[in-house]
Amino acid sequence: MKHPTQAPASADQRPGTSRRLAGLALGxxxxxxxxxxxxxxxxxxxxxxxxxxxxxxxxxxxxxxxxxxxxxxxxxxxxxxxxxxxxxxxxxxxxxxxxxxxxxxxxxxxxxxxxxxxxxxxxxxxxxxxxxxxxxxxxxxxxxxxxxxxxxxxxxxxxxxxxxxxxxxxxxxxxxxxxxxxxxxxxxxxxxxxxxxxxxxxxxxxxxxxxxxxxxxxxxxxxxxxxxxxxxxxxxxxxxxxxxxxxxxxxxxxxxxxxxxxxxxxxxxxxxxxxxxxxxxxxxxxxxxxxxxxxxxxxxxxxxxxxxxxxxxxxxxxxxxxxxxxxxxxxxxxxxxxxxxxxxxxxxxxxxxxxxxxxxxxxxxxxxxxxxxxxxxxxxxxxxxxxxxxxxxxxxxxxxxxxxxxxxxxxxxxxxxxxxxxxxxxxxxxxxxxxxxxxxxxxxxxxxxxxxxxxxxxxxxxxxxxxxxxxxxxxxxxxxxxxxxxxxxxxxxxxxxxxxxxxxxxxxxxxxxxxxxxxxxxxxxxxxxxxxxxxxxxxxxxxxxxxxxxxxxxxxxxxxxxxxxxxxxxxxxxxxxxxxxxxxxxxxxxxxxxxxxxxxxxxxxxxGGDAVLPEPDFPDLADPEPPEATADTATVNAGRGLYNDNCSQCHGINAVSGGIVPDLRRLSAENHVAFPGIVYGGRANKGMPSYAETLTMDQVQTIHAYLVKRAWDLKKDLAAGRVEGAEREVEGDALPSGLTPEALETLNGPARGTKLAPQADDKL
The missing domain is CATH 2.140.10.10 (Quinoprotein alcohol dehydrogenase-like superfamily)
Incomplete structure (x- = not known):
């Protein structure tokens, strides 16, 4: 099966290629x-x-x-x-x-x-x-x-x-x-x-x-x-x-x-x-x-x-x-x-x-x-x-x-x-x-x-x-x-x-x-x-x-x-x-x-290596006082959906960050106030795009209401001594909600499933 030969494009024709590339350091x-x-x-x-x-x-x-x-x-x-x-x-x-x-x-x-x-x-x-x-x-x-x-x-x-x-x-x-x-x-x-x-x-x-x-x-x-x-x-x-x-x-x-x-x-x-x-x-x-x-x-x-x-x-x-x-x-x-x-x-x-x-x-x-x-x-x-x-x-x-x-x-x-x-x-x-x-x-x-x-x-x-x-x-x-x-x-x-x-x-x-x-x-x-x-x-x-x-x-x-x-x-x-x-x-x-x-x-x-590994200079995790949570349950739930659709890819599902980018449950008081401007303006130097053409101002405010709620969730967890990561207590063999061991067995089916005969291409 022969792949058709493609004529090489010139430097001026190749998309995104520029005459400036050769000879310039560009960073x-x-x-x-x-x-x-x-x-x-x-x-x-x-x-x-x-x-x-x-x-x-x-x-x-x-x-x-x-x-x-x-x-x-x-x-x-x-x-x-x-x-x-x-x-x-x-x-x-x-x-x-x-x-x-x-x-x-x-x-x-x-x-x-x-x-x-x-x-x-x-x-x-x-x-x-x-x-x-x-x-x-x-x-x-x-x-x-x-x-x-x-x-x-x-x-x-x-x-x-x-x-x-x-x-x-x-x-x-x-x-x-x-x-x-x-x-x-x-x-x-x-x-x-x-x-x-x-x-x-x-x-x-x-x-x-x-x-x-x-x-x-x-x-x-x-x-x-x-x-x-x-x-x-x-x-x-x-x-x-x-x-x-x-x-x-x-x-x-x-x-x-x-x-x-x-x-x-x-x-x-x-x-x-x-x-x-x-x-x-x-x-x-x-x-x-x-x-x-x-x-x-x-x-x-x-x-x-x-x-x-x-x-x-x-x-x-x-x-x-x-x-x-x-x-x-x-x-x-x-x-x-x-x-x-x-x-x-x-x-x-x-x-x-x-x-x-x-x-x-x-x-x-x-x-x-x-x-x-x-x-x-x-x-x-x-x-x-x-x-x-x-x-x-x-x-x-x-x-x-x-x-x-x-x-x-x-x-x-x-x-x-x-x-x-x-x-x-x-x-x-x-x-x-x-x-x-x-x-x-x-x-x-x-x-x-x-x-x-x-x-x-x-x-x-x-x-x-x-x-x-x-x-x-x-x-x-x-x-x-x-x-x-x-x-x-x-x-x-x-x-x-x-x-x-x-x-x-x-x-x-x-x-x-x-x-x-x-x-x-x-x-x-x-x-x-x-x-x-x-x-x-x-x-x-x-x-x-x-x-x-x-x-x-x-x-x-x-x-x-x-x-x-x-x-x-x-x-x-x-x-x-x-x-x-x-x-x-x-x-x-x-x-x-x-x-x-x-x-x-x-x-x-x-x-025999004897170099000393420097201790990491991690920034302190902030624990600011969140603003008052005034949104009703319907607004918070809507904010959660908007957040997970638009923000979770970087900041983590349900606003729990893995530490690569800021944890939005820990926003400072200043950033809570500035939140709409940050979302609309973006922070290009830090990899955050503008959402001005993606989200309405009402949607941004709804996301913010959800983040305020999540900030209070975190604060309550910390006050109760519930810590995140490898140090936190795991409650026995706890399973996700609705997944009791019996429910998991029901979802999982038989141990190896029910064998099906090999099937033709038209349907799995």
Missing amino acids: AFALALATSAWAADRAPADVDGARIRNADAEPGNWMSHGRNYGETRFSPLKQITDENVDQLGLAWSYKLDFDRGVEATPLVVDGVMYTTGAFSVVYAFDARTGELLWKHDPEVDRLKAGEFCCDAVNRGLAAWEGKLYVGTLDGRLVAIDAKTGKRLWDIDTIIDRTRSYGITGAPRVVGDSKVIIGNGGAEFGVRGYVTAYDAETGEQAWRFFTVPGDPAKPQENAALEMAVKTWHGDNWVAQGGGGTAWDSFAYDPELNLLYIGVGNASYWNYGTRSEGKGDNLFLSSIVAVDADTGEYAWHYQTTPGDAWDFTATQHMILTELEIDGRTRKVLMQAPKNGFFYVIDRTDGELISAEAYVPMNWADGVDLETGRPNFTEQGKYWLEENGKKYVQPGFWGGHDWQPMSYNPQTGLVYIPAHIFGVVYENVKDPGYSPRKHFYQLGVAAAGMEDDADDMKRWADQWKGMLIAWDPVKQEKVWEQPYITIFNGGTLTTAGNLVFEGTADGRVVAYAADSGRKLWESPAHTGVMAAPVTYTVDGEQYVTFMAGWGGAFSTFAGGASLNAGVRPWAQVLTYKI
């Missing part, structure tokens, strides 16, 4: 370069395909996002082992500029570390000392944080022949000189600026020097796609749309002509369909195949979106394309007709496994839906799939058809007035935090979630003018429950590090955590697994047994995956630390169970 500034940081025999970031293919020959470097093209995140280094890891100490630390979510995997090339922080800011450090060599701010529009999904995060860079590539939150791909930090070119990747597109994922460079980048925003009514650009010039090479366009019009290629037949009705057209490739890619240089992890739909609601019929390709799929041309090769859909935000954007690992006496070239993935998949990466054949976390929406995968055996439990769109409790929920059994594979133990290390929510059918989703999209078509637990219910839900959500045998498809060991959203993993030849935790620690375990061997405080939640490298023969381990992201923004009430606050930093350890 980038080069600091005095420590020449000792650069390798004497190589230019900075002198990476190419041959070096990445032979990454094991240079174990001291970490030259691509997953260390090698297979994205295994396994390091052959073994100076630090299970016998001496308890001697690790801090070698150096660096405080980043923005205390928001930190999700990047650093690159380390020839003694220099390159990494990113919030708002896509790029840093270069001497990897031995932590000395800042340069910093590049791509000047992301700070207002994008208020329009996009999941905080102002960025997951990292690609390096290639002296250049670094970063995708920005506002949707650009920027090339940077690796030695000076100066911008070389800047491309707008977004096809429709009226939609809430953005980029949080890390680019990859594959094939004949193609820079690959996807985008996010599926919840907000966009159409997903992946684009390849020439690494030298930034010219567009190809684009692959991951869902079809308007069925009344010709599709871009034969693959999409096939895909459009699996969608029904036309409700999804205005929403774009979703299917964004917002995170994971992997690449096989022998097959020259790029593997794309495709995300969820707009709407989530399958009944509203597609009349409850069809597979809706390529949602929640792994799609293989030719890396040089973008031509479709094969796909495997993990969740046909996805209705739960069960993305397949989670980390993919390429390796070889001996299965039934035969060596297979496999792709492994643990997507949100809760199944661990082993797939033949040459042709997309499913080899095996088993549940790695508790689930009830399906009770297995049919290996003949490759399709899950759906139960009735997940089908909330068939309910007139009822609800369905679904495991896993929308953050899945595993989210974006990368897993790793150790070929010596044969195990995959998964940062997993034990997580379930109630979904409720919404037949007439409301329109959001701020993001130009209709709502998800579903009310899920925590989105509409009251604040106390959110706390009770959070107590049911736990994290877990799982060591998984991909051949036997079974768990070997596990380590439990207090909450979800713990960090990605790194595994090494020293029989070690490293992981940061949501509750503010960095930890090392024995890779074979799971025994905890070392931990150290991080002073903040750690979500990113660590890396290891050597400089001058000495091995280091680096964690990017900083609480934030989706879980701690709109689900602030749930994230408080982690008991941490945002404090963005780089933490690097070595054997």
